[in-house]
Amino acid sequence: MSVIDAMRARLAALDPVAIEINDDSALHAGHAGARSGGGHFRLTIVSPRFAGCRTMERHRLVYDALGPLMKREIHALSISAKSPDENR
Numbered sequence: 001m002s003v004i005d006a007m008r009a010r011l012a013a014l015d016p017v018a019i020e021i022n023d024d025s026a027l028h029a030g031h032a033g034a035r036s037g038g039g040h041f042r043l044t045i046v047s048p049r050f051a052g053c054r055t056m057e058r059h060r061l062v063y064d065a066l067g068p069l070m071k072r073e074i075h076a077l078s079i080s081a082k083s084p085d086e087n088r
Contacts, residue, residue, distance in 0.1 A: 003023070003069070003074070007021055007066060011065050011066070013065045014045065014049050015048065016046060017048070017084055018044070020043070020044040022041065022042040024042055038075025039074060043077060043079050045082075046081075046082050046086075048083060049061060050081050050082060050083040051085065053083075055081075058079070058081035059081065
């Protein structure tokens with residue numbers, strides 16, 4: 001299973017209505033985190049679970065859902081997390 005597939009599987013716990021994951025690892029070749037095997041990713045996710053949450057709370061939900069992937073497979077993660085009402 002690819003890292004993106006593993007991310008999608010774990011993020012399913014947030015009941016997303018939309019999700020986009022981009023692997024930007026090639027843009028960071030030679031970076032210390034890239035050498036250790038961790039990738040750089042951009043995540044856009046829309047979920048009703050984010051309604052009423054501040055940015056930090058949304059990011060915490062994402063980090064918690066990704067769990068152990070954040071320790072090795074993911075070195076850097078840029079997150080855009082919105083509720084469905086904000087995505088219109």
